Amino acid sequence: GAVVSQHPSWVICKSGTSVKIECRSLDFQATTMFWYRQFPKQSLMLMATSNEGSKATYEQGVEKDKFLINHASLTLSTLTVTSAHPEDSSFYICSARPRTSGPLNEQFFGPGTRLTVL
Amino acid sequence: SQQGEEDPQALSIQEGENATMNCSYKTSINNLQWYRQNSGRGLVHLILIRSNEREKHSGRLRVTLDTSKKSSSLLITASRAADTASYFCATANQAGTALIFGKGTTLSVSS
Numbered sequence: 001g002a003v004v005s006q007h008p009s010w011v012i013c014k015s016g017t018s019v020k021i022e023c024r025s026l027d028f029q030a031t032t033m034f035w036y037r038q039f040p041k042q043s044l045m046l047m048a049t050s051n052e053g054s055k056a057t058y059e060q061g062v063e064k065d066k067f068l069i070n071h072a073s074l075t076l077s078t079l080t081v082t083s084a085h086p087e088d089s090s091f092y093i094c095s096a097r098p099r100t101s102g103p104l105n106e107q108f109f110g111p112g113t114r115l116t117v118l
Numbered sequence: 119s120q121q122g123e124e125d126p127q128a129l130s131i132q133e134g135e136n137a138t139m140n141c142s143y144k145t146s147i148n149n150l151q152w153y154r155q156n157s158g159r160g161l162v163h164l165i166l167i168r169s170n171e172r173e174k175h176s177g178r179l180r181v182t183l184d185t186s187k188k189s190s191s192l193l194i195t196a197s198r199a200a201d202t203a204s205y206f207c208a209t210a211n212q213a214g215t216a217l218i219f220g221k222g223t224t225l226s227v228s229s
Binding site: 042045108110 | 148149153158159160161163206210211213214215216217218219220221222224
């Protein structure tokens with residue numbers, strides 16, 4: 001159980017286009033989902049926290065108008081990179097916190113999406 | 119912002135040897151977690167240690183936590199080539215929701 005999927009697993013797009021990445025919790029309901037970005041040979045950096053039915057909370061330095069997050073249901077959150085540029089090329093990873101998660105802050109991570117902007 | 123700092127940044131060992139990675143953090147914590155990431159892949163949760171625990175074992179993994187020093191260590195015993203990966207420690211952010219990751223240690227185990 002506790003599987004999180006991401007789609008697509010990799011995507012190549014042209015500069016200026018928008019790309020949507022989906023994060024789904026397959027066998028549990030997630031009230032909160034998180035989006036991370038990881039540049040090559042670096043650690044994961046939290047981009048935003050997404051709560052079902054409300055606006056996402058973005059970390060400092062992350063442009064909310066560029067990285068649109070929608071958490072429309074308890075099993076799906078989407079990240080849309082708008083007007084993508086080569087510097088947006090990165091590995092995007094989501095995680096989902098089960099509705100029943102206790103004080104241990106249990107989270108489950110997706111396999112990541114590799115975005116390459118040409 | 120990053121909470122943890124791992125050292126060493128990179129570690130190369132031979133199969134059968136032990137690998138020790140350290141993590142330091144800045145704020146008080148409820149628990150600390152260790153994750154593994156194979157190159158270009160997602161994260162695999164390894165072990166969670168609570169703030170009131172000093173040591174925890176899981177198979178070939180041994181984690182220690184010293185809250186007075188705000189540090190943790192991950193020991194992998196009898197390493198295998200398949201242990202080659204990046205290892206990250208993670209603690210909760212101030213809101214207690216998201217995880218903040220350290221910079222990671224890249225472990226290379228050669229056969």
